[in-house]
Amino acid sequence: MDQSLPQLPKPGFVLIRTEAPPEVPTPIAVDLGETGIPGGLIGYEYQRLSEAVYFGRIGEQGSVAIATSGLSGHIAVDLASGHVVQIPGIESATASHVNRDLDSFRRCVAVVIQRFPFYAEGDEEGDEERLAEVAEELRDLVSGIDETALAHNGFWETFCDDVAIGDYADWEA
Numbered sequence: 370m371d372q373s374l375p376q377l378p379k380p381g382f383v384l385i386r387t388e389a390p391p392e393v394p395t396p397i398a399v400d401l402g403e404t405g406i407p408g409g410l411i412g413y414e415y416q417r418l419s420e421a422v423y424f425g426r427i428g429e430q431g432s433v434a435i436a437t438s439g440l441s442g443h444i445a446v447d448l449a450s451g452h453v454v455q456i457p458g459i460e461s462a463t464a465s466h467v468n469r470d471l472d473s474f475r476r477c478v479a480v481v482i483q484r485f486p487f488y489a490e491g492d493e494e495g496d497e498e499r500l501a502e503v504a505e506e507l508r509d510l511v512s513g514i515d516e517t518a519l520a521h522n523g524f525w526e527t528f529c530d531d532v533a534i535g536d537y538a539d540w541e542a
Contacts, residue, residue: 381408382408382478383407385406385408397451400472411485411537414524415437416437429447433448442456442457444467447464452466453474455523465524467523473515477510477518480510481528488503488535511525
């Protein structure tokens with residue numbers, strides 16, 4: 370019985386222009402429509418929505434969801450602050466910090482994709498020291514772009530923790 374893990378394909382970084390709902394302030398709507406959002410990341414931590422969705426209950430002025438995150442979460446832009454946030458579930462009224470703005474988010478996604486694959490051929494799943502080194506390298510890259518990105522229990526901290534335990538291994542077990 371073949372018990373190997375599927376190889377993760379090398380992702381590419383692409384920006385996709387997204388039309389904003391009418392509730393979105395003009396500067397954010399223009400940014401979404403002219404510059405766009407990342408088409409994806411690696412795995413299921415970020416999957417772009419086909420269209421942005423207004424969430425009125427998150428933040429002072431609401432937020433606009435641009436992607437799904439995990440099983441039932443969303444990545445959104447807080448309309449009052451411009452911060453990119455992660456909303457843990459569809460019924461949630463809270464959000465955790467991802468990045469200080471869309472530009473920082475795009476740049477963090479780009480640098481993480483550029484660094485993939487995270488592990489070198491021959492790295493073993495049990496090599497905890499090597500996995501921790503890779504995760505620390507990603508933390509340095511992300512925090513070098515946005516010093517707020519590694520918020521406690523936030524999106525990027527959790528992503529790097531997942532890398533440290535081998536969740537994004539591109540080798541066959």
